[in-house]
Amino acid sequence: MPSSSVSHPKCNILVLGAGNFGSCLADHLGDSDHNVCMWSRSAELVKTFNETHQNPECLQDHVFPDNIKAIGPELPSADVIKGMDVLLFAIPTEGVRETLTALRPHLDEGHLPLLIFVNKGIEIATRSLTLEIIADTCGPQIAKVATFISGPSFAKEIVRRQPTSVSVASMSEPHAERASEVFHQPWFRCYTGGDPVGIELAGALKNVYAIATGVSEGLGFENNTRAMLITRCLSEMTRIGAAYGASPLTFLSLAGVGDLFLTCSSPTSRNYTVGYRLGKGEQLDDIIRSLGSVAEGVTTTKALRKVVDELGVDAPIATAVYGILYEGKNLQETVQGLMSLPPLRELDLPEQAGGPVKRLMQKLALS
Structure with a gap:
């Protein structure tokens, strides 16, 4: 694959989660010349990563770019959040509500970073998708501009720069386009859409x-x-x-x-x-x-x-x-x-559809 990257404005990006997928996306974004912080709950992981530029828990053989710094185990402070252009959530769905609740006081709606979510799941207790969790914890205005990335993307292949393409969706088309610009490279193509649900x-x-x-x-x-x-x-x-x-x-x-x-x-x-x-x-x-x-x-x-x-x-x-x-x-x-x-x-689709989405739209103050 070509080694040259697509030129986009450099961003300060915080990746929340240092598992396989969070780590590989941090690597991709760092290699795309963004400044990246990767948060982990593990103090040992943070220490080892900053000393060796390797993740001791996953993708162990991979050496990460120098412009990636690990932080934690405490949640990022208000000053850290304030300095970020992008917050990328790569934590399990069951942890999203707790994390967003803790971070919400640090989010300024007047200067909101681009919020991107790559977790894949349904919250067990509430049967909520992440979009609804965002609405519950951060309010409808933030939920309506949240962006979601998903697609066939194994972490080990992303760090080897094998050709990969993903879907990027948001209720706000400009935000989906911004997220696509952040990620898009010759080895990583993004296609935008308007159906985050x-x-x-x-x-x-x-x-x-x-x-x-x-x-x-x-x-x-x-x-x-x-x-x-x-x-x-x-x-x-x-x-x-x-x-x-x-x-x-x-x-x-x-x-x-x-x-x-x-x-x-x-x-x-x-x-x-x-x-x-x-x-x-x-x-x-x-x-x-x-x-x-x-x-x-x-x-x-x-x-x-x-x-x-x-x-x-x-x-x-x-x-x-x-x-x-x-x-x-x-x-x-x-x-x-x-x-x-x-x-x-x-091939058969239901005659009546949309009950959960109608409730979600009401929560987002949308018809």
Whole structure:
């Protein structure tokens, strides 16, 4: 790949989260000549990173650019936030509400940094997407300009500068375009859109379906089954998204089918790995304990079950994953149950849609 970068104004960027994805995006942004701070809750990680420019917990063999500094374990101060042009949130969804609540007093709406979120999940207790969490903690005006990035983007390949493309969405088109400009490089293309709800749902749901395809592989099923399963997962997540109120077209995007295909077809995916090891007979608690990083599909499955029940939408694959993870359902019997369902219309969207989005729009003071 070409080593020259696309010239954009240099930004001061704070990346909240030093896991695989936060670290690889910090690396990408630092290599794009931005000034980057990466926050971690681990004092040892902060110390080691600043001494060696390597992350001791993930991407251990990679040397990061000199213009990246680690900070923490305390949350960034008001002075640090004030000096930032961009806040990039790369923390698990279950931690977003707490983090935003703590940071809200430091956010000046008159001089608000660009807020970008790359987490993929649904909050279990509230069934909220991140957009709604932002509205709850920071208010509708901040939520309406928040930006979301999602797509087929494994961390190890990003740091090797392999060609990667993502979807960038916000309710504010200028903010989506700004986020795209911050990230866009010859090795990292960005495509903007206006459906953050669909982007969020696609990013969260594909993790659940990656567990399903991992189970299939672990049980020894091959190419026919994989192709069938990924296609039916796409149909199911599109149906759920349309019932929620997202655009069905969003699920044909990089954040939709692109990320679904990647996550469902590679052992690099943590969620696929969880499913694969379940298919091989391991217990979920043992898998989670030894995984070494978060597999958001495990928690998202629990939240998605509540969403599916609320929407009244048919989602047999997601329901089957829930049964395997949380009800101890037998894997072979679950497969037989799915394959024994009666013939169905292949492509089908709900006649009525949009209940959750309508509530969210009311919360954002939008019609």
